[in-house]
Amino acid sequence: MFLEDCKILENYQVSENYYLMKIESNKASQHSKAGQFFMLKVKNEIRILRRPISLHFVDKDKNILEFYYEVKGGGTKEFSSLEAGEVINIQGPLGKGFKTDVSGKKCVVIGGGMGIAPTKLLINDLKKNNEVIFIAGGRDKNAIEILKNLDLEGVRTYITTDD
Structure with missing residues (x-):
């Protein structure tokens, strides 16, 4: 630290x-x-x-x-x-952080609301050697605008909002 x-x-x-x-x-x-x-x-x-x-x-x-x-x-x-x-x-x-030193796995990453915050780095690390499925959610369109900042190429992505 x-x-x-x-x-x-x-x-x-x-x-x-x-x-x-x-x-x-x-x-x-x-x-x-x-x-x-x-x-x-x-x-x-x-x-x-x-x-x-x-x-x-x-x-x-x-x-x-x-x-x-x-x-x-x-x-x-x-x-x-x-x-x-x-x-x-x-x-x-x-904090300990997530374990990302896995390979050949199917990984599902789920983030909703501010829980989307740590997913950019997590997805980036996991997709190097794994199949990644990403499920993102938020209150409305504003809450998921950050997804434009994520590199989701090759990641199966599902997005949902409360509205």
Whole structure:
């Protein structure tokens, strides 16, 4: 686990209340895997607790971590206002993560709502040596806009929304 100040590369709105933040991480990116999460620190000192955010994707070659999050309260609202070039402090990776060192299997990945967040890296890791079926769900069209950010080539995909 690392405490690291990271430069924000991108932080943009995917759809209503949903954002994708990409940061440069020289340490934590090299030790991160699918299913782990990070504790992100807000700058407003009134909010002393860090916010747990699932790891969406890691590019170890470019030292990039991606976080997909929904604005729910003051902390995530603050995250949504951060811009490229600003610095954010992260703590992690935390959690055991998923076991992805399998091959020749039929793997079913299911993610709904914010549970879609860790599926990008999971699918990427699994599809190298396995057949992957992905079932994604959300409240409405806005909740599944992030799927455009996933590489689902060769993955049998089923999408459902509550509406």
